[in-house]
Amino acid sequence: MNELLSNAASYLIDRRRDPNALAVRLSGLDLPQEAYEVQDRIAALLGAKQVGWKASLLSDGTVLSAPIFDCDTFLSGDVLAIEGRMRDGVECELAFFVNCDLETRPVGGYTRSDVKPCIGAVAAAFEMLNSRLID
Secondary structure, eight states, X not given: OOHHHHHHHHHHHHHHHOTTSOOBXXXXXXXXXXXXXXXXXXXXXXXXXXXXXXXXXXXXXXXXXXXXXXXXXXXXXXXXOOTTTOXXXXXXXXXXXXXXXXXXXXXXXXXXXXXXXXXXXXXXXXXXEOXXXXX
């Protein structure tokens, strides 16, 4: 990993650990591959267990994804401080619980009929938005 990517991951970790730290402007990243490398570095620095994925399908068919860590997951009934967690709002989402392994395939390699039998449950989920970026 080059110095730019390593520094980006370190800045984002600092911001994550201290909500009052200055927001980060990431420039010079060749998205999306370098952004995924930064994600991998953040995962290593956190030492947290990955418990899921957040995925988004863009209008051009591109799929973006990010890991969800155990330290970012809360159960219904949990009480947590809002300070430093919800500065940018909240998003209502659906969480799909996948109860069988889906091997890696190229984008577009799965059909609805491939995935549907692996969906064990669907639940309401909320993402507390707290961007670590300036833009």
